[in-house]
Amino acid sequence: MNLERTIEVATASRTYPVVIGSGTFERRDLWQKYGRASSIAIVTNKTVAPLFLDRLCAALQPLQVPVVSIALDDGEPYKTWASASKIFDALIAARCDRDTLIVALGGGVVGDLAGFVAATYQRGIDFIQIPTTLLALVDSSVGGKTAINHPAGKNMIGAFHQPRAVLADTATLQTLPLRELRAGIAEVIKHGAMASASLFTYLEANMTRLLARDPEALLKVIEESVLIKADIVGSDERESGERALLNFGHTFGHAIEQGLGFGTWLHGEAVGAGMVLAGKLSVYLGMLEQSDLERLDSLVMRAGLPSTPPDFPPAVWLDLMAGDKKSRGGEMRFVVLDGIGRARVVNQDSKQVLKFLLAAGLTEPA
Amino acid sequence: MNLERTIEVATASRTYPVVIGSGTFERRDLWQKYGRASSIAIVTNKTVAPLFLDRLCAALQPLQVPVVSIALDDGEPYKTWASASKIFDALIAARCDRDTLIVALGGGVVGDLAGFVAATYQRGIDFIQIPTTLLALVDSSVGGKTAINHPAGKNMIGAFHQPRAVLADTATLQTLPLRELRAGIAEVIKHGAMASASLFTYLEANMTRLLARDPEALLKVIEESVLIKADIVGSDERESGERALLNFGHTFGHAIEQGLGFGTWLHGEAVGAGMVLAGKLSVYLGMLEQSDLERLDSLVMRAGLPSTPPDFPPAVWLDLMAGDKKSRGGEMRFVVLDGIGRARVVNQDSKQVLKFLLAAGLTEPA
Numbered sequence: 001m002n003l004e005r006t007i008e009v010a011t012a013s014r015t016y017p018v019v020i021g022s023g024t025f026e027r028r029d030l031w032q033k034y035g036r037a038s039s040i041a042i043v044t045n046k047t048v049a050p051l052f053l054d055r056l057c058a059a060l061q062p063l064q065v066p067v068v069s070i071a072l073d074d075g076e077p078y079k080t081w082a083s084a085s086k087i088f089d090a091l092i093a094a095r096c097d098r099d100t101l102i103v104a105l106g107g108g109v110v111g112d113l114a115g116f117v118a119a120t121y122q123r124g125i126d127f128i129q130i131p132t133t134l135l136a137l138v139d140s141s142v143g144g145k146t147a148i149n150h151p152a153g154k155n156m157i158g159a160f161h162q163p164r165a166v167l168a169d170t171a172t173l174q175t176l177p178l179r180e181l182r183a184g185i186a187e188v189i190k191h192g193a194m195a196s197a198s199l200f201t202y203l204e205a206n207m208t209r210l211l212a213r214d215p216e217a218l219l220k221v222i223e224e225s226v227l228i229k230a231d232i233v234g235s236d237e238r239e240s241g242e243r244a245l246l247n248f249g250h251t252f253g254h255a256i257e258q259g260l261g262f263g264t265w266l267h268g269e270a271v272g273a274g275m276v277l278a279g280k281l282s283v284y285l286g287m288l289e290q291s292d293l294e295r296l297d298s299l300v301m302r303a304g305l306p307s308t309p310p311d312f313p314p315a316v317w318l319d320l321m322a323g324d325k326k327s328r329g330g331e332m333r334f335v336v337l338d339g340i341g342r343a344r345v346v347n348q349d350s351k352q353v354l355k356f357l358l359a360a361g362l363t364e365p366a
Numbered sequence: 367m368n369l370e371r372t373i374e375v376a377t378a379s380r381t382y383p384v385v386i387g388s389g390t391f392e393r394r395d396l397w398q399k400y401g402r403a404s405s406i407a408i409v410t411n412k413t414v415a416p417l418f419l420d421r422l423c424a425a426l427q428p429l430q431v432p433v434v435s436i437a438l439d440d441g442e443p444y445k446t447w448a449s450a451s452k453i454f455d456a457l458i459a460a461r462c463d464r465d466t467l468i469v470a471l472g473g474g475v476v477g478d479l480a481g482f483v484a485a486t487y488q489r490g491i492d493f494i495q496i497p498t499t500l501l502a503l504v505d506s507s508v509g510g511k512t513a514i515n516h517p518a519g520k521n522m523i524g525a526f527h528q529p530r531a532v533l534a535d536t537a538t539l540q541t542l543p544l545r546e547l548r549a550g551i552a553e554v555i556k557h558g559a560m561a562s563a564s565l566f567t568y569l570e571a572n573m574t575r576l577l578a579r580d581p582e583a584l585l586k587v588i589e590e591s592v593l594i595k596a597d598i599v600g601s602d603e604r605e606s607g608e609r610a611l612l613n614f615g616h617t618f619g620h621a622i623e624q625g626l627g628f629g630t631w632l633h634g635e636a637v638g639a640g641m642v643l644a645g646k647l648s649v650y651l652g653m654l655e656q657s658d659l660e661r662l663d664s665l666v667m668r669a670g671l672p673s674t675p676p677d678f679p680p681a682v683w684l685d686l687m688a689g690d691k692k693s694r695g696g697e698m699r700f701v702v703l704d705g706i707g708r709a710r711v712v713n714q715d716s717k718q719v720l721k722f723l724l725a726a727g728l729t730e731p732a
Contacts, residue, residue, distance in 0.1 A: 081447065092518045095688065120486070123513065123524045124604070147489065152458045158489045159525060238490070322461065 003170075003215060005223050009142060009230040011237040014162040018142055018226050020219065022171040025052070025105075025130045026059045034128060034165040035063050037101035041091055042069040043114035044105040045078075048132050051175055056105060056130070068094040072110070076263040079109045079149045081157070087117045098122050101164070107133035107180070108140035108267065112155070115146030119161035126164045132172040134184020134218075135268050138191070138225035141166045143233040143243075149262060153323050154254045160238055168226070170218055178211075178304075183268025185210060185303040186249075190275060191225045193296060194248040195232070197341030199224045204295070207302045245343045248335040249275030252309065255320035259312050272305030280360050282336040285346065292340050309362065317357055318350050369536075369581060371589055375508060375596040377603040380528040384508055384592050386585065388537040391418070391471075391496045392425045400494060400531040401429050403467035407457055408435040409480035410471040411444075414498050417541055422471055422496070434460040438476070442629040445475045445515045447523070453483045464488050467530070473499035473546070474506035474633065478521070481512030485527035492530045498538040500550025500584075501634050504557070504591035507532045509599040509609075515628060519689050520620045526604055534592070536584055544577075544670075549634025551576060551669040552615075556641060557591045559662060560614040561598070563707030565590045570661070573668045611709045614701040615641030618675065621686035625678050638671030646726050648702040651712065658706050675728065683723055684716050 004021030019030060040060055044053055049071040060067055070090045072083050091100065104114035104127060111129050118127035131141035147158025173181065185203075192200030202220065203210070209217040229246065236243040253274030257265060265273075279296045282288035300307045312320070321332050331347040338344060348356075370387030385396060406426055410419060415437040426433050436456045438449050457466065470480035470493060477495050484493035497507035513524025539547065551569075558566030568586065569576070575583040595612065602609040619640030623631060631639075645662045648654035666673045678686070687698050697713040704710060714722075 081451070085447070088516060088523060089518075092516060092522060092689070120523050120525055122522060123511065123526055145489065150454060150458060152455075156458060156488060157454060157486050159486055160489055323458070 003219055005219070007223070007226050007230055009162070010234045011144065011162055013144075013160070013237060016163060016165050018166040018168055018230070020137075020168040020170065020222055020226065022215070023169060024167040025169045025172075026055055028059055028062055030165075030167060031059055031063060035060065035101065037063070037065055037126070038097055038099035039066040039068070039094065040101050040103055041087075041094065041096055042067065042103045042105055043072070043087055043110060043117070044069060045072050045074040045110055047074040048106045048110070052105060052132065052172065056103070066094070068096070072113070074109075076109055076149070076257070076267065079113050079147075079262070081148055083113055084117055084148055087114070088121065091117070091121055096121070096125075098125055100125055102127035103130060104128070105130045105132065107131065107136045111136050111141050112145070112147050112158070115144070115161055115163070116148055116158055119146050119159035124161065127161075129163045129166040131166065131168055133176055133180050134173055134222075135180070135187055136184075137168050137170070137173070137222050138184060139187040139229065141168065142226055142229045144237065154258060154262070168222065170215065170222065173213060173218060179266065181211065181213070182304045183266040186268035186272040186275070186300070186305055188221045188225050189296075189299055189303065190246075190248050190271060191228045193275060193337060193340060194245050194335065194343035195228045195341060196224065197339075199228075200295075200299070200340050203299060207299070211304070244333070244345050245335055248337070248343050249278050251321055251324055251332060251334050252277040254324050255312075255317060256309055259316060259320050260310060265306070269306055272300045272303065273307055273309040276300055276307045277309055277360075277362070278334060278336060281334060281356055282338075284356050284359060285336060288337045288339065292337070295340060296337075311362070314354055314357060317362075318354060321353065322350065369585055371585070373589070373592050373596055375528070376600045377510065377528055379510075379526070379603060382529060382531050384532040384534055384596070386503075386534040386536065386588055386592065388535065388581070390533040390535045391538075392421055394425055394428055396531075396533060397425055397429060401426065401467065403429070403431055403492070404463055404465035405432040405434070405460065406467050406469055407453075407460065407462055408433065408469045408471055409438070409453055409476060409483070410435065411438045411440040411476055413440040414472045414476070418471060418498065418538065422469070432460070434462070438479070440475075442475055442515070442623070442633065445479055445513075445628070447514055449479055450483055450514055453480070454487065457483070457487055462487070462491075464491055466491055468493035469496060470494070471496045471498065473497065473502045477502050477507050478511070478513050478524070481510070481527055481529070482514055482524055485512050485525035490527065493527075495529045495532040497532065497534055499542055499546050500539055500588075501546070501553055502550075503534045503536070503539070503588050504550060505553040505595065507534065508592055508595045510603065520624060520628070534588065536581060536588065539579060539584060545632065547577065547579070548670045549632040552634035552638045552641070552666070552671055554587045554591050555662075555665055555669065556612075556614050556637060557594045559641060559703060559706060560611050560701065560709035561594045561707060562590065563705075565594075566661075566665070566706050569665060573665070577670070610699070610711050611701055614703070614709050615644050617687055617690055617698060617700050618643040620690050621678075621683060622675055625682060625686050626676060631672070635672055638666045638669065639673055639675045642666055642673045643675055643726075643728070644700060644702060647700060647722055648704075650722050650725060651702060654703045654705065658703070661706065677728070680720055680723060683728075684720060687719065688716065
C-alpha cells in the first residue's frame with residue numbers, strides 16, 4: 001500500500017500540488033522543488049514550534065537561504081490584526097523582500113493568518129502550507145482562503161491567495177490532541193454530507209479506526225477530502241457559486257463560535273453542531289428525510305463532537321447570523337442538504353429563521 | 367473640442383474604464399452603468415467631504431440603495447492600519463456585505479486606503495475610484511495598487527485590486543491647493559521622462575498653462591498619463607517586469623518621504639527630487655546625457671517642485687533605501703533613464719550607491 005499521494009489543485013489564479021503522506025515536510029527533495037526564495041519566514045505557534053520547528057529548519061538548511069521564524073500564541077483568539085502585525089514587523093526587521101517565501105507551520109489559525117500576511121506583504125508574496133492539524137489537512141490549507149477575525153465577525157478581513165504548495169504531513173497527526181482530531185473530523189463529515197455519499201458511508205463504517213489514528217483510514221479521508229475540495233475550488237475559486245456549498249454547517253457554526261467568544265468551542269466543534277442544525281433546517285424545509293438527519297446527528301456524536309448548540313436567545317441568534325459575511329442584501333444564506341452527499345444554497349429572511357429556531361426548540365419565544 | 371474621453375484599462379484580472387472629463391462623478395448615467403450594489407460605502411477625508419460629498423450622495427440617490435460615508439483625517443500620516451480599521455468598523459456596523467460597493471472619493475491616500483479595504487473586506491469587494499487630486503487622476507487611481515504604510519516602510523502592506531471603474535473628474539482640480547497640483551505634475555513629468563518624449567516636450571512648452579489649470583492642458587496630460595499607465599499595467603499587472611519602470615524617481619522618493627516622516631513632503635514633491643536624483647544616477651552610470659538631466663532638473667523646478675533632496679547622512683540614505691520594497695536579495699533597484707522617454711531598471715549594491723551619493727555631493731563622507 002502506497003501511503004503517499006499528490007493531488008493537483010488547479011484554480012484560475014494558480015495550480016499547485018497537495019503532497020499527502022508521512023514525513024512530507026522534512027523531505028529535502030520537496031524543498032528543492034518548491035522552496036526557492038531569497039529568504040524563508042516560518043510562521044508557527046508556541047504549541048507546534050517545540051514539536052516540529054527544529055526538524056523543519058533542518059530540512060530547509062540545504063537551501064542555504066536566511067530563515068527567520070515567528071511563533072505566535074496558539075488559538076483562534078490570536079487570529080487578529082495584532083498577530084498579523086507582529087508578523088509584518090518581523091518580516092520588515094529581517095528585511096524580507098518580494099522573493100521571501102512564507103511557510104505556515106500549524107493548524108487553521110496559523111495557515112489563515114500566515115496566508116493573509118503573504119497575500120498583503122508588499123502586495124503579495126508566495127507561501128507554502130504545512131498543516132499540522134486534521135482540520136487544516138482536510139480543509140483550510142487547500143483553496144487559498146486567508147483571513148483574520150474582526151471583533152464583530154469571523155474571517156471578515158482576508159484575501160484569496162493560493163499557496164505555492166501544500167505539504168500535508170500525516171505523521172503530524174500522531175501528536176495531535178484528541179479534541180483537535182475530533183474537530184478535524186467535523187470537516188471530513190462535512191465533505192461527505194455535502195458532496196460524497198460514499199465518503200459519508202466510509203465514515204460511518206470507520207469512525208473507530210479514524211479516532212484511533214489508523215494511518216490508512218486517515219490517508220483515505222484526507223485524500224477524499226482534498227479531492228472534493230480541489231474539484232470545487234478549481235471550478236469556483238472566489239466562491240461565486242458552487243464553492244459556497246463548502247460552508248455547510250458554517251452559518252450556524254460561525255454564529256456559535258462568535259456568540260461564545262472565539263476559541264471557547266473549536267471551529268470544528270461549532271461546525272459539528274452547526275451541521276446538525278443545518279440538517280434540521282433541511283428537514284424543516286422539506287428537503288431532507290428525517291432518517292438522513294439521524295444518520296448525520298449520529299455520525300457527529302460518534303466523532304465526539306457536540307451535536308446540540310448553545311441556547312442563545314432568539315435575538316442573539318439572529319444578530320449573530322445577520323452579521324455573518326455569507327449574508328447578502330439582508331437575507332441569510334444557508335447550505336442545506338437534499339440528501340446525504342447533495343447540498344444546495346437557500347436564502348432565508350430573519351422571520352423565517354426565527355420560525356425555524358422556535359419550531360426546532362432551539363430557542364424560547366421572546 | 368470634446369473635453370471627455372474614456373480609456374479602457376485591460377489587465378489580467380479585470381478590464382475597466384477610466385472616464386475622464388468635467389463633472390463625471392455627478393453623472394447619473396455613469397452611476398446607473400457602474401453603480402450596482404446592495405449598498406454603497408463612500409470613503410473620503412475631512413478636506414474633500416465638504417467640497418464634494420453632498421453632490422456625490424445626490425448623484426447616488428436614484429440608485430435607491432443605502433449609502434454610508436466615512437471621512438478620515440487628511441494626509442499621508444493617516445494611511446495606516448488604524449484608518450483601515452475605522453473603515454472596517456464602519457462597514458461592519460452598517461452590515462455591508464459582499465455586494466457592497468466602496469467608493470473612494472479623494473486623493474492618493476484615500477484611494478490606496480479604500481482600495482486596500484475593498485481588497486480585503488470579506489476577502490474582496492468592488493470599488494470605484496473618484497480621484498480628486500491631479501496625482502490620483504494621472505497615477506494612483508489607475509492600475510489597482512492599494513496599500514497602507516507601515517512605520518518602517520511606505521506601502522509595505524497592500525494588494526493588487528483593480529477598481530470597477532475610475533470616474534476622473536477634472537473639475538475637482540479647480541479647487542485643488544496649488545501645492546497639491548504641483549505634486550501631481552511630478553507624476554506627469556515622470557510619465558514623460560520614462561515613457562514619452564512627446565509628453566515631456568509638451569510639458570516643457572505648456573507648464574505655465576498647466577499651473578494656471580487650463581482645462582485643455584489638464585485634459586491633455588491626464589489623457590496621456592492614463593494611456594501610458596493603462597498600456598503598462600495592461601501588460602504587467604503585478605509588476606514582474608515593465609511596470610517597475612513606473613517607479614522612476616520612487617526609490618529615492620520613498621526614502622525622502624520616510625526619512626523626513628510621512629507627510630512632511632508630499633509624495634509628488636519627494637518624487638520630484640527623487641527623479642532628479644535618479645537622473646543624476648543615470649548620468650553617473652553613463653546612460654544619460656548631461657543636457658537631458660538639465661532638461662529634467664529644469665522641468666521639475668518650473669513645476670515648483672523641490673529638485674534637491676534633504677541632506678541625510680550616508681548611513682541614513684542606505685538604510686532607508688535598503689528597506690524599500692523594491693530592494694531584492696540585498697540589492698537596491700533603481701529606474702534610470704537612457705534618454706528622455708526611455709527607462710530601464712538597474713541593480714546596485716550599497717557600496718555602489720554610497721559612491722554615487724558621495725560623487726554627487728549628496729552626502730558627506732562618514
